[in-house]
Every structure is written in structure tokens, then in C-alpha cells.
Amino acid sequence: MGEYGTPNIDIEEGYITITHNGRTDTLPYPKQASSFYHLSKVHDSNNIAFTCKAWGIRATDLNQGVVYGVRTDETEMHEELYNRFDYDGIFGTALNRFCVQAAVGHPLTVYGKGGQTRGYLDIRDTVQCVELAIANPAQRGEFRVFNQFTEQFSVNELAKLVTKAGEKLGLDVQTISVPNPRVEAEEHYYNAKHTKLIELGLKPHLLSDSLLDSLLNVAIEFKDRVDTKQIMPNVSWRKIGVKPKTVAA
């Protein structure tokens, strides 16, 4: 979903019908990536769209939101199947990071004003969406785009949810605002469509108290493995030439 940026109009699934000077066309939805990571996805989308047109390839572009959670039915079968759980400033995603921060007693790190709103989904829904896309392939020559998320949250909303869930487990959860290392709007309109995967049969696992409890409990269970030096963001998009800090061994 980071391909879209935060336009001041509704985000559609890949295409938008535009009426302009009395004529109408349905065109690729304008992309406004805000990192080279997201730009690389924009480039992929543009390249693949062309190959569909030129050579009749079938493609489904899953524009995925921010994933949270760590367990699926399969990984839960044995501890050795547990997945990685990223909590650092580069690979960690907002909700997962907040759970680890709450577990180790670190204040939740809200970047800037915290009004940044994005689409989120449970890791179990990620797997379900990929399965649905494969089971229901695109038409020949079709470049199909699905917005793959189930709910929208702002960073401040997530911080509040984790604070409340932490209190129930006896944790004293604080929140701090840290200077935003990214270049992004911190207060903005956000309304992204996400109906196509639902139409194919996606049954969302919405964010619930029990999921939050279980995420926090995973973080608490393994909190001795957390390297707290990885918690604060140490790559800044704002300052040219700032390099990730290397931690002495």
C-alpha cells in the first residue's frame, strides 16, 4: 500500500476513472512512494503492467498493507516453527514493534504526531490472500491490483490499543513522540478501498483484544532475546549521508 502514498482522495484498487475536460478514461492510480523500498515496488508494478499488455501475461499485484502478528495455524504447531519477529526500526512494523516495546518496558515510539494512517492486516490474512490470488488467477493480459489489508489504523490508535492491552497484563506502558525519521505527512486523509479480496472470499481476522493479548504474550515470553539497542530508529530519510549505526560486537 506504500506505493500510493497519502493522496487527499480515496485510494482505489490499482486504477481510477478520471473525467477531465469532458473526456473519461480509467488509468493506473497515481503512485507517490515515500521511500526507495516503496519505489522499487512502483517500478515492479509498472514493468509488470507493460508485460501484461505486450505479451498477454496474467498478473495479480498484491498491494499489501502493514502486517502484524507472528503466528499462523501451521507455525503454532511447534515452537521450532515460530516465525521471525522483527522489532527494529528497519524491518519491524508498527504494531509488532509496540508489543515488543511494551514487553521490555520501553516507551512506545510514535514517530512525530502519530496521525500516520495505513492499512493493516493479520499475518494469517496475508497467507490467505496469496492463496486466494493463486486460486483465482487474472485473465490473460490482465494486470490486476488488489489492496491487501483489512483495517485502517493511525499510529496513535495502535499505541492506545497496546497501552490498554498491556495494562490488562500488568504492564506500565508509556508513549513518547520521537522525531520522525521518515518524510511523510503526519496528519492526513486516508481512505483506501479493499473489497476485491473480500469478494474472492477473504475472511479477515480483525484486530481483537485476544490477538493483542497473544502478541504481547509472545513478546513477553521471548523478551530476554530483545536487543534494546535496535528499538530506536537509526536510519533517517531526512538527513543525507546518515548511515545506520553499527553496534560494537
Next chain:
Amino acid sequence: MGEYGTPNIDIEEGYITITHNGRTDTLPYPKQASSFYHLSKVHDSNNIAFTCKAWGIRATDLNQGVVYGVRTDETEMHEELYNRFDYDGIFGTALNRFCVQAAVGHPLTVYGKGGQTRGYLDIRDTVQCVELAIANPAQRGEFRVFNQFTEQFSVNELAKLVTKAGEKLGLDVQTISVPNPRVEAEEHYYNAKHTKLIELGLKPHLLSDSLLDSLLNVAIEFKDRVDTKQIMPNVSWRKIGVKPKTVAA
């Protein structure tokens, strides 16, 4: 200009204001590149737009149309300063190719129906536009897009102009339709804006009889250097795995 493709609405200069579900925003104009050559430019534009936002870089993205002509005031000062004149299916551009074809007695090669319409400009205006963009830089953090062409023509219109100009010089100019090696619309709406460079002071050299005469005369003067095996297109976007024919030395 190939970044834009051939949308069914007017092409603006880099950005379009869209009203959608009651809200309005000005967003990057949707791009629909129809070759990897044009895709590489789309990627450049997206990357540079991000760097302007993130680091306040000033950038002007010159979305140039199809260039014709070969001489500028400077290269005309001595024969050894003459520029290259591409007439092959890869580097050659429509009007220049037609002039060489007319000069050597090869039928003009119209791809498919010939309704393909694009923005064109004289090579002298290319130089003028680059100079104007440098002399009038973008604001700090601005990603500015100029559509750099002066007139629109369809391929059929160009073939007619060259036929007429050739007749005046005593050439018998024929036209053939060859299977289109590209994947592109052969009949389509096309109306692209190009006012920003004019506002900065561009004085266009529009396509005139005298320019066509001079182009044809250059082609006739050097026609003994033409390798006629390079005239027909030999790279097809339609067939996967078709490679350019190599010509035995």
C-alpha cells in the same frame, strides 16, 4: 512523452487535478509506458520526484517528444560538426527515417494503420528547451515536469508531408503499411499540453516546407552511406524471444 502512453483524456504536464468521490487532489499524471525504454524513464521520474520531496532537490523533468532534424546553427558551421542521423528501426525517429527512405527510393514504412499520434519537435528546439530549463531552475524541493514538444502529428500525416516534399524534389515517394512491431494503439485520441516551455520563452521552429526540403536534401546528399538493410524494423515487441537480426560483415 512516451511515459504517458495514449490515454483517452488530455495529457497534462506531469500532474493532474482529480476530483473523486467529492474530494480533490493534484497527483502525478498516470503513466502508461509502452516499452522498457519508456519504462526506464518512468522509473527515473518516480525516483527523482521522491528525492525532491525527501531532500529538497530541485528537478526539471523534460518529457521530450519525438525529435526531427539534424542541424543546429552550430553544427552547420562546418561539415565535420554534422550530427549523427539515425534512420534504422531502433534509434531512428519517424520523420528522419521517412526522409532517408524517400532519398534512397525505399517506400515509407508506416507501422500498422499509421494513426499513431505523438508530439514532435525540431532538434534546435530540444537544445533551446534544455537551455531554458537550466536558466530558469525549479524551486527548492520542486519536481517540475515540462512536456517538451511543439506540434502533434500522426504517422500518416508525416508520410503525406514527406511525399509532397519529395515530389517537389523530383522523387517518386511510395508508402507501405508494415506489420506494427510495437504494441500500441494505432487509432486513438491524443491531446497533450505543452505551454510551460512556451511561457519560459521557447520560440518554436514549427515543421515547415523549407525544413522538410533541407532534411530531404541532407538525406539525398549522404544517401550513398545508407545501409538499406537497416531500414525495415527488425525488433518486435510482440514476439517473445525475437532478436535483432545481425548483418554479416
